[in-house]
Amino acid sequence: MTLKRMDHVGIVVEDLAAAVAFFTELGMELEGEATVEGEWADRLTALDGLRSDIAMLRTPDGNGRVELSVIHSPEATGRAPWEPVSTPGIPRLTFVVDGVDDTVERLRSHGAELVGDTAQYEELLRYAYVRGPAGVIVGLVEYFD
Template sequence: MTIYRMDHVGFVVEGLAAAVAFFVELGLELEGEAAVEGEWVDQLVGLDGVRADLAFVRTPDGHSRVELSTFHAPAATGVAPRAPVNTPGIPRITFAVDDVDDVLHRLRAHGAELVGEVAQYANFYRYCYVRGPEGVVIGLVEKLD
């Protein structure tokens, strides 16, 4: 059996509405929302009594999706640190954008913080990392012509 595509990337957040607003401002489209619970969810995540709200957002081309999850039960036993982006296990997702500066400006209104600086790689790319809701690290990359 062979993998034929990536289905989605998921992030657990405490503020689902704020996270959805952040990704929609980035340019993704809300695909749908759902409340989930029951035996199948417990089996999937390996916990008992799971109750969660989910939202899926997708890129405008429809090829990539992000799942945003807020768990109401059971209570979380740990908190992901706001560790530097070079920490093993810290997830990040990068999006191609047409104007890094414009997107960065719009995301700052939703609480995004620039991790380092906007950097330019030769005459090929402008690239930066921002930390969004719940510390989620998002890369923004602009291809230069």
């Protein structure tokens, strides 16, 4: 059996509308929204009585997708840790953008906070990490041609 492609990355958030606003400000396009529940969802997640609202977004080139979800039931038993970038298992999504500094500023109005500083590697690229919805680390990279 051969891997065909990555389908999407999923992130559980507390405020779906705010998370959608964050990722659309970044430049992603909303594909659609739905409610997910029922026996198949319970079996998939090993959670009894799962009820979730989801939004699916895609990158402008159509190759990357992010699923944002709010789980209404069952109630969460805790929160994901806000650990440093070096912590094994901490999710990090990275997107190529036209301008890192401008993108960081636009995302600040949606709650983004720089993890460290914006850094430039030689004359090749400019890179920044921000904390996005639910504390997920979002990498923003600008390549110089």
